Amino acid sequence: MSDAQPLAVLHVISGLSIGGAEMMLLKLLQTTEPGAARAGVLSLSEGGVLADDIRAQGLPLWHIAMPGGFPSPGFSRRFRAVVEEFKPDVVMAWMYRANAVCSQLVPRRIPVIWNVRQSLDHNSSQRLLFRFTRRVNLWISGRPRMVIYNSRASHQQHLEFGFRAAEQRVIPNGFDLDRFQPQPEARARLRGEWGVAEGDLVFGIVGRFHPIKDHLGFIRAAGLAVLQEPEGGARMVFVMVGRGLDRDNDKLMAEIRAAGIEERVHLLGEQRDLPGLYSAFDVQVSASLVEAFPNVLGEAMACGLPCVATAVGDSAWVVGDTGRVVEPERPQQLAQAMVELAKLAPEERRALGAAARTRVQQEFGIASVAQRFLEAQREATGRQAGKPPSRRGDKLAGPGTNPSDFPGPS
Helix, strand or coil: CCCCEEEEEEEEECCCCHHHHHHHHHHHHHCCCCCCEEEEEEEEECCCHHHHHHHCCCCEEECCCCHEEECCHHHHHHHHHHHHEEECCCCCCEHHHHHHHHHHCCCCEEEEEEEEEECCCCCCCCHHHHHHHHHHHHHCCCCEEEECCHHHHHHHHHHHHHHCCCEECCCCCCCCCCCCCCCHHHHHHHHHHCCCCCCCCEEEECCCCHHHHHHHHHHHHHHHHCCCCCCCCCCCEEEEECCCCCCHHHHHHHHHHCCCCHHHHEEECCCCHHHHHHCCCCCEECCCCCCCHHHHHHHHHHCCCCCEEECCHHHHHHHCCCCCCEEECCCHHHHHHHHHHHCCCCCCCCCHHHHHHHHHHCCEEHHHHHHHHHHHHHHHHHHCCCCCCCCCCCCCCCCCHHHHHHHCCC
16 A cells, blocks of 8 residues: 555544544544544444544544443444445544453454543542453553553553553644634623623633532532632633533532522533633633543633632643642632632733643644654554644644643643
8 A cells, every 4th residue: 555545543532422533533533634544433332423524524433332231233343344345544442442342353364543531539429330341451461552641640540550561652632723712702702691791700620420420529619619709800601611510400400508508500511612611711710539631621711711620630731830730639728729710810811821722832732742642553554654634734833642742731
């Protein structure tokens, strides 16, 4: 096969709902030119809100469901038929379930690359199936041609866990600076819809309702922060975005009422216009107990927001010196960090936000990240790395793909 021909890449992923790995896959598909790679996607779940976005790229998409996380009768035959139809040069598996399936069912002549997007910081809230699938990945971790991690912390954790693939590297998440940027019109419109005054200070949190995101801890911290609200200062308001974050969530509503902040909290559920939402915030908060490389931080920073984040996964490195980082499961620390940012003058918060956007430009631009993925795919197949063009520019190069290329936390 000539090096000038597009590389045929079949992406296999657990599902196409909105999540960090799913959104990163979509960004890669939207950024890499067809002349550099011919892509297809196989989802191990039916449906998913991102399916239409993938079809809009003109890409082939297959669904072969695994009810309950296990193969149904005929699964192997249907999976192998997709591989035979698409004829990939390389298969990229996204997350533990897809890693295991691809290593078992993809013919050995086709190289498989694993994408590990999970951190091992905190496992108490993980389901039994998740832990079992991770253990299966450990047992067969010598099979893939390469393992790609999206965070340095996750890479180190999996090495200590026992992952033994010969080639392992880190490629961080990437962000589209053209899409994620401040939008003054959206800010004015959304804050008007919420009844939020321009002088109010909006703390946003984005992510599905799940124990590892610690929304209840965020609510407790918000309640404590309101008690410390500077007299005569900006009124603190809290906006929660994500699947399950609505008034039908009894557990969440009980915590909000207990914190005494019901009139200050806006629950928006799942939303798609994230750049507009970030633009309406003043500060982005991540209260997670577990992360590898949280997309919400990079997205919010690209939109010019300072962030408050818990020190899990690579969050501290992503934020650098453009926000605040606290220990997880410490609502008092989270509250104190929010109060510190509330006490800053508006121009000081804007300066932090501008520094945050610059950091994303320098380290996490999507074009340079997509190029590193393509180089890894070519390397796995033994083909020479080309010069992949990109649809969107980020002229600034990010760090290299090996863990030693990454600087320490700023």
